[in-house]
Amino acid sequence: MIAQLQCGRYRIALARPLIMGVVNITPDSFSDGGRFLDSAAAIAHAHALIDQGADLIDLGAESSRPGAAASVSAEEEQRRLLPVLRGLRGVSVPLSVDTVKPEVMRAALAEGASMINDINALRAEGAVAAVVASDAALCLMHMQGTPGTMQQNPRYDDVVAEVFAYLQERLRSVRAAGVAPERLVVDPGFGFGKTLEHNLELLRHLRRFNALGVPLLAGWSRKSSLGKITGKPADDRLAASIAAALIAAQNGARILRVHDVGATRDALAVLAAVQGEEK
Ligand code: HH2
Numbered sequence: 623m624i625a626q627l628q629c630g631r632y633r634i635a636l637a638r639p640l641i642m643g644v645v646n647i648t649p650d651s652f653s654d655g656g657r658f659l660d661s662a663a664a665i666a667h668a669h670a671l672i673d674q675g676a677d678l679i680d681l682g683a684e685s686s687r688p689g690a691a692a693s694v695s696a697e698e699e700q701r702r703l704l705p706v707l708r709g710l711r712g713v714s715v716p717l718s719v720d721t722v723k724p725e726v727m728r729a730a731l732a733e734g735a736s737m738i739n740d741i742n743a744l745r746a747e748g749a750v751a752a753v754v755a756s757d758a759a760l761c762l763m764h765m766q767g768t769p770g771t772m773q774q775n776p777r778y779d780d781v782v783a784e785v786f787a788y789l790q791e792r793l794r795s796v797r798a799a800g801v802a803p804e805r806l807v808v809d810p811g812f813g814f815g816k817t818l819e820h821n822l823e824l825l826r827h828l829r830r831f832n833a834l835g836v837p838l839l840a841g842w843s844r845k846s847s848l849g850k851i852t853g854k855p856a857d858d859r860l861a862a863s864i865a866a867a868l869i870a871a872q873n874g875a876r877i878l879r880v881h882d883v884g885a886t887r888d889a890l891a892v893l894a895a896v897q898g899e900e901k
Contacts, residue, residue, distance in 0.1 A: 627837055628804040629716040629759040630736025634677065636837050639871040639890055642678040642718065643671030643883040644843065647702040652687035653844040653856040653881060659702070665709040672715055674884035678737065678877070679713070681706055682720035686741050688773040688813070688846070696725045707733040718761070724748035731756045739839075741765055741814060743792040750799045761807040761839055762792045766815025773815070781820045782827045785810045789834055807877060809839040813847060821847045825866070828873035841879035842866035864889045 627634045634640065647664045649656050658664040668679045683702035684694045699721065710717055711734055718737035719730040724746055727738050736758055743762040744750050753760055764785045766776055778784050789808045797803060810824045810831060821842075831838050842848065848862035849855065860882055867878045867886050871893060880886045 632716045636876045640677040640877045642879045643676030647683045648685045651685045661705040664706045671883045675887040676883045678716050680718040686769040690769040696723045699726050724752035727752040763809040764811040776815045806836045813845045818847045818850045832874045837876035839877040840870035840875035843880040
């Protein structure tokens with residue numbers, strides 16, 4: 623397992639689990655849609671998450687929630703994203719951009735993004751070419767189907783083995799194109815073409831994914847599986863999100879993608895104290 627992630631001009635130590643704070647610059651994200659569509663609000667929220675202890679910020683300008691309508695155009699995505707990236711230039715943490723579109727990846731990298739987080743694992747034509755020559759970190763996520771239809775009937779014979787094989791193949795393909803392993807992160811994609819039981823099975827066996835040799839990212843924050851377990855709506859899933867983040871961290875996740883940075887930080891501090899790690 624690599625000790626440091628190359629993330630643009632940053633080298634991030636992976637000795638303790640890192641917190642990736644989410645800022646959705648969208649009208650329709652499932653938990654914070656519309657709150658940060660305005661650039662100034664998105665920039666202010668990113669600063670607030672950094673103050674709360676975010677190690678990275680993930681900026682998304684297209685919702686991937688289940689049943690999301692036709693995707694937004696690359697122009698619209700850039701119109702939402704680029705002013706926020708510009709406004710955050712010079713912040714103390716790496717900026718990640720959550721996109722599946724090669725043209726948005728190129729524009730984001732030109733504006734100083736240090737990481738590309740692709741729920742499509744760079745499968746779009748031209749996506750690998752858009753990122754290969756940069757020094758940005760790349761998150762490759764597993765998804766069955768597309769956001770529009772992925773929750774209609776997710777099916778696996780062995781969810782852990784199938785997600786593992788998919789990520790292994792995507793890693794192989796991206797590395798064959800010339801990407802150094804120090805730039806790569808994988809994510810089983812909780813909630814992306816998975817039932818509650820699939821998500822739980824992946825969480826139980828998360829540690830197996832460490833055999834892929836690159837850091838694991840896990841995103842459970844406010845997701846509908848937590849709503850199924852607790853019966854609570856997205857804005858009332860903080861405690862459940864913290865519980866899932868802690869279990870993911872204990873089961874080997876090195877980056878936790880969360881909306882509630884401060885609370886997650888406190889929970890991880892308790893875990894670190896128990897484990898005797900440095901905070
Ligand atoms: N989840 C979401 C979006 N991007 N990226 C990775 N790598 N892993 C995830 O689990 C993940 C992700 C969905 O959450 P959110 O951004 O809050 O919602 P929306 O897609 O509706 O904007």
